[in-house]
Amino acid sequence: MKSGTVVIIGRPNVGKSTLLNRLLGEKVAIVSNKPQTTRTRILGVAHLPEAQIAFLDTPGLHRPQDRLNTRMVQTTLDTVDAGDVVYVVADAARRTAHLDQAVVQEVRRALKNHERQVLLVLNKIDMVRKPLLLPLLDAYNRLYPWTALIPISAKTGDGVDRLLAATVEALPEGEPRYEADMLTDQTMRMLAAELIREQILHETEEEVPHSVAVDIEEFKEEGGLARIGATVLVEKDSHKGILIGQHGARLKRVGTNARLGMERLFGMKVFLQLWVKVREEWRQDERLLAELGY
Numbered sequence: 001m002k003s004g005t006v007v008i009i010g011r012p013n014v015g016k017s018t019l020l021n022r023l024l025g026e027k028v029a030i031v032s033n034k035p036q037t038t039r040t041r042i043l044g045v046a047h048l049p050e051a052q053i054a055f056l057d058t059p060g061l062h063r064p065q066d067r068l069n070t071r072m073v074q075t076t077l078d079t080v081d082a083g084d085v086v087y088v089v090a091d092a093a094r095r096t097a098h099l100d101q102a103v104v105q106e107v108r109r110a111l112k113n114h115e116r117q118v119l120l121v122l123n124k125i126d127m128v129r130k131p132l133l134l135p136l137l138d139a140y141n142r143l144y145p146w147t148a149l150i151p152i153s154a155k156t157g158d159g160v161d162r163l164l165a166a167t168v169e170a171l172p173e174g175e176p177r178y179e180a181d182m183l184t185d186q187t188m189r190m191l192a193a194e195l196i197r198e199q200i201l202h203e204t205e206e207e208v209p210h211s212v213a214v215d216i217e218e219f220k221e222e223g224g225l226a227r228i229g230a231t232v233l234v235e236k237d238s239h240k241g242i243l244i245g246q247h248g249a250r251l252k253r254v255g256t257n258a259r260l261g262m263e264r265l266f267g268m269k270v271f272l273q274l275w276v277k278v279r280e281e282w283r284q285d286e287r288l289l290a291e292l293g294y
């Protein structure tokens with residue numbers, strides 16, 4: 001039996017969370033087309049006949065601009081240390097010129113000379129024409145002594161079996177570390193907050209997505225129904241207006257879609273109430289960041 005931890009790192013928006021969900025066959029990480037969607041480390045456990053793999057999805061590697069971002073990058077670098085195997089995810093749809101030496105630098109720094117199997121996962125190959133793929137893989141090959149380079153599409157699932165096979169190969173022999181029914185370390189409260197944030201990311205643009213945090217104030221399960229009350233924190237009055245929308249239409253859509261996602265994931269009816277509150281500069285407030293789980 002193989003058993004171990006895989007840490008998933010890469011720049012924002014390359015598809016790390018989509019890949020995690022694909023590897024698990026369940027949605028444990030929210031996805032959006034906005035960079036810096038994932039703010040904390042997320043654990044998802046895959047139970048295969050020949051291996052148990054604990055995947056750790058991390059916030060993207062980028063230059064931090066505020067304290068939330070500093071924590072996010074630190075979380076990522078700390079998490080790399082926990083891995084037997086590291087996936088460096090890159091976006092194949094970006095031109096070769098975008099090959100980022102900085103990411104490789106970060107990888108080297110994070111690994112601090114520790115022996116690690118590092119796989120380059122070239123994602124989004126559904127968006128590139130096949131002849132362009134080989135030169136791209138070749139260019140990546142020259143950047144770092146990867147254990148393997150694996151082209152995939154997290155969206156279609158193409159190549160993911162090959163990635164899993166290479167991963168099992170790279171993992172050490174060992175006993176399973178997690179119970180057979182463990183999927184994620186995220187609580188239902190955390191998942192509920194993330195599903196709300198995901199809908200807000202879909203509905204808003206520019207600085208609003210980054211100014212939002214969700215605080216679950218009530219979470220009660222009673223007879224097949226979950227009663228959830230959540231406050232959405234934003235940084236400015238103008239953001240509050242945008243989020244609520246005309247006659248409350250946008251907030252209503254966010255609530256309905258988040259509720260449907262929760263009902264699917266939790267397998268129960270959900271009654272969801274949302275409030276919006278302005279908390280200036282919550283991203284710079286260390287105490288509040290800790291309270292929110294960042």
Ligand SMILES: Nc1nc2c(ncn2[C@@H]2O[C@H](COP(=O)(O)OP(=O)(O)OP(=O)(O)O)[C@@H](O)[C@H]2O)c(=O)[nH]1
Pocket residue numbers: 010011012013014015016017018019030031032033034035036037038039058059060123124125126127152153154155156
């Ligand atoms: N075409 C295509 N799009 C993808 C693929 N994988 C992810 N995406 C899209 O890329 C965007 C970013 O995906 P995420 O999974 O949120 O990326 P991430 O790396 O976790 O992003 P951060 O949390 O911001 O670091 C979303 O719009 C996804 O739908 C893929 O294989 N093909």
